[in-house]
Amino acid sequence: MKEVTKNYFVSPQIIPSDIELLKEQGFEVIVCNRPDKEEPNQPDFESINKECSRLGLKFYNHPISPGDLNLERVLETKGMLEEEKKTLAYCRTGTRCITLWACAEAPNKEVKEILKISEIAGYDLSHIEEILSSLKTVS
Numbered sequence: 001m002k003e004v005t006k007n008y009f010v011s012p013q014i015i016p017s018d019i020e021l022l023k024e025q026g027f028e029v030i031v032c033n034r035p036d037k038e039e040p041n042q043p044d045f046e047s048i049n050k051e052c053s054r055l056g057l058k059f060y061n062h063p064i065s066p067g068d069l070n071l072e073r074v075l076e077t078k079g080m081l082e083e084e085k086k087t088l089a090y091c092r093t094g095t096r097c098i099t100l101w102a103c104a105e106a107p108n109k110e111v112k113e114i115l116k117i118s119e120i121a122g123y124d125l126s127h128i129e130e131i132l133s134s135l136k137t138v139s
Contacts, residue, residue, distance in 0.1 A: 002094060002121040004101055007086050010094035010121065015043050019051040022088055028057060029080065031089035033096045035063040058085070064096050069103065074135070078104035098123045106135035
């Protein structure tokens, strides 16, 4: 798990038994940015959702295929960030999750700052610098 901001963390695939520990760590929201059946034996979103529900965590299923960045998912991420709840977003490696965060933050932060935060979290998003610049006016 990588901390992006004090309230937003990204990680590779989680499993239902991780949810209890995440709750103990103060997480309030879990976001799945990974489509079901991307690879064999991957836990489906419903198994994660069921455990979140049992433990009282909010769960969002916002899958996005690799390379399929779209405005709908960016705006959903922006809305979640505005809730200011401790959130863990996961996909296969965390890259889709941090990319969505970066795009959602583009109207609020300087592109260089977004790239630096992403780099500190362990992700190189320099290849989307132009996209981030184009999102400065999206609300």
